[in-house]
Amino acid sequence: MNICVFCSAYSLDDRYSAPAAEFARLLGEGGHTLVWGGSNAGLMGLLADEVKAAGGRLVGVMVEMLKHKGYVGADELVVTRDLAERKAELAARADAIVVLVGGMGTMDEVTEVVELKKHGMFDKPVVVLDTEGFYSGLRTQLERMDAEGFLPRPLTELITFADTPAEVFAQLKA
Numbered sequence: 001m002n003i004c005v006f007c008s009a010y011s012l013d014d015r016y017s018a019p020a021a022e023f024a025r026l027l028g029e030g031g032h033t034l035v036w037g038g039s040n041a042g043l044m045g046l047l048a049d050e051v052k053a054a055g056g057r058l059v060g061v062m063v064e065m066l067k068h069k070g071y072v073g074a075d076e077l078v079v080t081r082d083l084a085e086r087k088a089e090l091a092a093r094a095d096a097i098v099v100l101v102g103g104m105g106t107m108d109e110v111t112e113v114v115e116l117k118k119h120g121m122f123d124k125p126v127v128v129l130d131t132e133g134f135y136s137g138l139r140t141q142l143e144r145m146d147a148e149g150f151l152p153r154p155l156t157e158l159i160t161f162a163d164t165p166a167e168v169f170a171q172l173k174a
C-alpha cells in the first residue's frame with residue numbers, strides 16, 4: 001500500500017516522536033511505501049529513517065525550490081514545480097492518507113484532501129493519528145460541522161481518528 005503521510009517538519013519531544021516512530025516501523029514492517037514531502041526535516045525525517053530501517057520503500061514528493069533539502073536515500077524522488085502540484089502528486093500516489101501531529105502545513109494538506117473527498121474528487125481513506133489528543137480541537141470542530149449540517153456526507157466517510165499507530169493500520173486493514 002502507498003501510504004501518504006502529512007506531519008510536522010519540526011523535531012518534537014518524545015510524546016509525539018515515539019508514536020510517529022512506532023507508526024513508521026509498522027509501515028515499514030508491513031512492506032508498505034511511505035509517500036511524503038521528501039524532506040529530512042523534523043518528524044518528516046524521523047519518519048523516513050524509521051520506515052527505511054524497517055524495510056519500507058520511500059517516495060518523496062518535493063517542490064523544485066526545496067530540492068536541495070531533500071532526504072538522501074529515498075527510493076524515488078518526484079520534483080514538482082510548485083506546492084499545488086506537489087499536493088496533487090501526493091494525493092494521486094496515495095492509497096491512503098495518514099495524518100500525524102503537525103502545524104499549518106499539515107492542516108493545509110489535510111484540509112485539501114478532505115475538501116476533495118467532500119466533492120467526490122478523492123476517495124481514499126484519511127486517518128488521523130490523534131497522539132496525546134493533539135487533534136481533539138479539530139475533531140470537536142468537525143463533529144459540530146457534521147451535527148449541524150455543514151457537511152454533505154457523514155464525517156466518518158471523510159476522515160477518521162485513531163488513538164494508536166496499530167489502530168491506524170486496523171482502520172486501513174493494511
Ligand SMILES: CC(C)=CCNc1ncnc2c1ncn2[C@@H]1O[C@H](COP(=O)(O)O)[C@@H](O)[C@H]1O
Binds near residue numbers: 005010036037038102
Ligand atoms: C527549511 C525548510 C523550508 C524545510 C521544510 N521542508 C519541507 N519539505 C517538504 N515538505 C514540507 C516542508 N515543510 C513543510 N512541508 C509539508 O508540510 C507539512 C509540514 O508542515 P508543518 O510542519 O505541519 O507546518 C508536511 O506534511 C509536508 O508535506
